[in-house]
Amino acid sequence: MSCKSLIFLFLIILGILLICAPVEAKKISKNRYCTIDPEDRRIARKNPHTLFALNLVKNPMYQIEETDKETARKNLDSNFTLGLLQNPNYIVDEGDREFIKNNPNIxxxxxxxxxxxxxxxxxxxxxxxxxxxTKLSLGLIKNPGFTVSVSDKDFARNNPESNFAGEIARLERYKIEKADKEILYKYPKSKFANGLVRNPRYRIEKEDKSFVRNNINESITAILTQFSTYQIEEEDKKIARSNVNSNFASGLILNPGYKIESADKELAEKNLSSSFASKSCLNKSHKTGFxxxxxxxKNLKSDFVALLTIDHEYKIEKEDKKIARNNPYTRFAEGLIQNPNYDLELKDKKxxxxxxxxxxxxxxxIKLLQCGIQIK
Incomplete structure (x- = not known):
């Protein structure tokens, strides 16, 4: 290749780089506030009981310092502590072991x-x-290294209201037997029952369908009706629409097989504060266009509105941002800023x-937490 050809090729490549550079700069600039600053850390430590602290410190981008562990132990019941322990960068040390050994009930x-x-x-x-x-024991049960013994199962069945029963019944290592379902139907409000329906091994049977239709307000009904193997019939839709605040309705409408119809949208409009309305927004077949x-x-404090504004289909305007910033204690603001199309600005952090x-x-x-997950 001649010298002139090389120079010409170099100029072409340089031109491409110059054209692409502004685009990349804009992309970086657009996300420059999607970071955790020293000031954010200070605010979180100073306000350990806030949800801001909870989500900030559990963010993968948040690098844990000794000061954070000290803050956590001084504020044991705070959101800061809860979030810090959920951070994947948290490493259990001997100091932690000794501390919980002396404080097993926290x-x-x-x-x-x-x-x-x-x-x-x-x-x-x-x-x-x-x-x-004890709380320490409950944690050990949830530990991946825990194994379920026969005596553990016997204790759980004989003490369905205990925390131990509730935690052990939800473990995939706990093999569900006929005796377990009999206890569930007999004590549906028990911790054992609430744990069992969350067990990955749980399978829907005819008895379950009959149970939920006759017990629409039981908490486990909301779980059972969400199972993908729960076959939805017209009778189920009728029950849900006639009981919009029931656990049956809130669970059924989240079932993957439930398709949102115009009747559901109209019902949600008339019952904004109902669980049926708020849960309907989470159904994948729901569209926000209506x-x-x-x-x-006009409904800034509505849970239903929060779920609508968080949807990527919601077109954000300057007026929306203005309303959110002027009304920070509303569900509208909470949902809008989490919208994937909401570009963070310095004034948002302020x-x-x-x-x-x-x-x-x-x-x-939450927005920052999402950034952390994406970056990771």
Missing amino acids: DFAEQVSQKPGYKITDEDEKYLRNNLH RDKKFIR VARKNPASNFAYGLS
């Missing part, structure tokens, strides 16, 4: 002992069998920092 003990990084020792196994009702801006902006306990701040922390 939530912190339960959270730490269930982490995969907490290796169960023979001493832990012995403690668990002799202290079934809602106009005026309706949404609003959140001035109102750390607001819906807006909570929504912002």
Whole structure:
């Protein structure tokens, strides 16, 4: 290749780079506020009981420092502590082990002992069998290293109201038998029943369908009706639409096989505060097009509206951002800022920092959490 040809090729490549550069710069600029700053960390530590703190510190982008562990132990029942323990960067050390050993009945003990990084020792196994009702024991049960024994199953069945029964019944390692379902139907409000329906091994049977239709307000009904194997019939839709605030309705409308119809949309409009309305927005077949801006902006505190504004189909305008920033304690603000099409600005962080306990701040922390997951 001649010298002139090489120069010509170089100029072409340089031109392409110059054209692409502004686009890439714009892309980076667009996300520059999707980061965790020292000021964010300070606000979280200063306001440990806020939802802002919860979501900020559990963000994968949040690098844990010793100061954070100290803050957590001084504020054991705070959202800060809860979030910190959910951070994948949290490493259980000997200090944690010693601390929960001396404080077995606090939530912190339960959270730490269930982490995969907490290796169960023979001493832990012995403690668990002799202290079934402590928070530390509940955490050990949730630990991936825990194995279910025959005596554990017997205890759970004989004590369905215990926390131990509820936690052990939901484990995939717990093999469900006929005796377990009999206990479920007999004690549907028990912790054992609520744990069992969350067990990955649970399978829907004819008896389950009959049970939920006759017990529409039981909490386990909301779980059972969501199963993809629950075959939806017209009778089920009729029951749900006639009982919009029932657990049956809130569960059924989240079933993958439930297709949203015009009748459901009309029912939601008339019953905005119902669980049927709020859950209908989460159904994948739901479309937001039937809602106009005026309706949404007049119902800023509605859970239903929050779910509509968070949807990527909602077209965000400057007026929406203005309303959200001026009304930070509304569900509208909480949903809007989480919308995938909402581009964060410095003024958003300022609003959140001035109102750390607001819906807006909570929504912002969720937005940052999503950024952390994407970056990871």
